[in-house]
């Protein structure tokens with residue numbers, strides 16, 4: 281993942297790409313892998329860092345979507361359960377099975393939810409993650425020691441997947457590159473080249489040098505999530521907007537609020553959504569909300585009512601009641617829901633993906649969910665092959681191992697998130713004593729990981745490391761601020777930057793991180 285080398289290549293090969301993919305989130309990465317593995321020439325351009333948008337702000341579940349079952353959307357659940365199974369098989373270093381418990385506070389809830397979850401098991405077929413079962417009150421309390429016990433009748437245990445979203449993006453981009461794709465972060469597309477009323481390429485620039493690139497391609501794919509309408513505008517001014525952004529926020533608490541290895545799933549909140557309390561490393565993740573919003577931003581901000589909503593619901597189901605000061609980090613993301621004339625509330629809008637071919641030949645892929653990004657990629661390339669007269673090539677991504685894939689990631693101990701890269705990373709760490717230095721006394725993150733992120737994972741800023749290569753900003757924003765200076769120093773050395781850069785990086789990161797601190 282050497283940015284300088286790729287930019288040099290781009291200066292030489294500025295035309296004849298088969299596909300340019302705009303957007304380096306789950307969707308764009310899924311499309312790039314699909315196209316590259318079919319042997320096409322692919323270039324992916326991301327305006328900020330890979331995963332900066334919605335894809336680093338998810339609930340971190342690889343799931344069939346129990347909620348969609350409740351809504352009767354069987355085809356979506358079937359597809360997602362299938363994709364869940366494939367992701368676990370292809371990226372086991374980042375995806376693992378997780379037990380969820382639906383607490384029952386009325387007797388009728390036990391058979392009611394147990395039946396629904398049995399159907400969920402059946403729909404998963406051979407991709408089932410575990411058998412759901414009814415738990416007694418004492419068993420429920422043993423699995424969830426901090427659950428509110430008043431009126432508790434028992435619970436239903438079922439299984440889904442949990443993953444690290446931002447790290448999976450990096451490994452997916454690496455996978456695409458290993459199959460011949462090129463991918464660049466910090467290269468926004470500012471214009472589409474339209475000739476004879478057909479999109480023929482893009483104008484983009486490198487944020488670091490300001491250098492402009494005019495790049496031509498047979499097909500341009502818009503995989504920009506909530507930004508999809510703005511890219512459509514570049515080819516067809518005045519095009520009908522299709523995105524209805526819906527904000528979801530998460531609160532991160534200390535693990536003492538949810539000790540143990542099981543998550544809690546509340547099937548119906550006051551506004552009819554599901555709510556999760558999930559163990560996430562040494563923390564508890566509470567989320568999420570579904571708030572229609574007008575403005576689209578790379579850094580969406582939580583609304584106070586959303587925070588109150590989550591704190592109130594968490595307090596209802598947990599013995600240890602969280603309050604504002606317990607929030608270690610808070611983050612918001614925007615769902616790229618596709619507009620429908622019928623639905624009034626965003627929670628009822630389908631999470632299925634949509635593919636659209638504009639009059640100028642721009643392919644837009646949007647909607648969907650993290651879990652289904654491989655299928656979105658497959659559908660997009662099938663669609664593009666048909667629409668642009670390519671001879672159809674078979675998809676090979678069902679069994680494609682994602683970069684770092686390791687069957688027993690626990691063998692890599694504290695470096696397990698790196699999968700098979702852990703061996704090389706360990707050698708790097710051992711090459712200099714200072715690389716073993718911890719960046720914060722309480723956290724298992726060391727200096728060598730920063731060096732690794734710069735050299736092999738295209739990290740360019742302090743934020744790239746503290747927010748996405750490692751997840752400190754999302755898990756404990758205050759601690760991430762304390763680490764920023766050291767991270768800036770190491771990065772400056774690796775990137776050949778001076779002390780002004782270091783000061784500016786620390787300042788920028790600290791300003792950003794303030795938005796992840798609540799209260």
Ligand SMILES: Cc1cc2nc3c(=O)[nH]c(=O)nc-3n(C[C@H](O)[C@H](O)[C@H](O)COP(=O)(O)OP(=O)(O)OC[C@H]3O[C@@H](n4cnc5c(N)ncnc54)[C@H](O)[C@@H]3O)c2cc1C
Nearest residue numbers: 303305306307327333334335339341469505528649650651
């Ligand atoms: C709160 C929340 C919780 C969720 N939880 C889950 C979950 O647990 N499981 C699940 O399966 N799904 C979940 N989802 C859904 C999932 O996160 C999204 O469907 C997915 O991340 C969308 O990915 P994307 O690539 O389409 O969009 P993004 O991740 O937003 O990627 C689009 C990228 O395009 C880039 N871009 C925009 N304009 C340009 C330009 N002009 N030039 C270059 N680049 C550009 C942006 O910077 C951005 O990085 C959740 C969503 C939300 C909001």
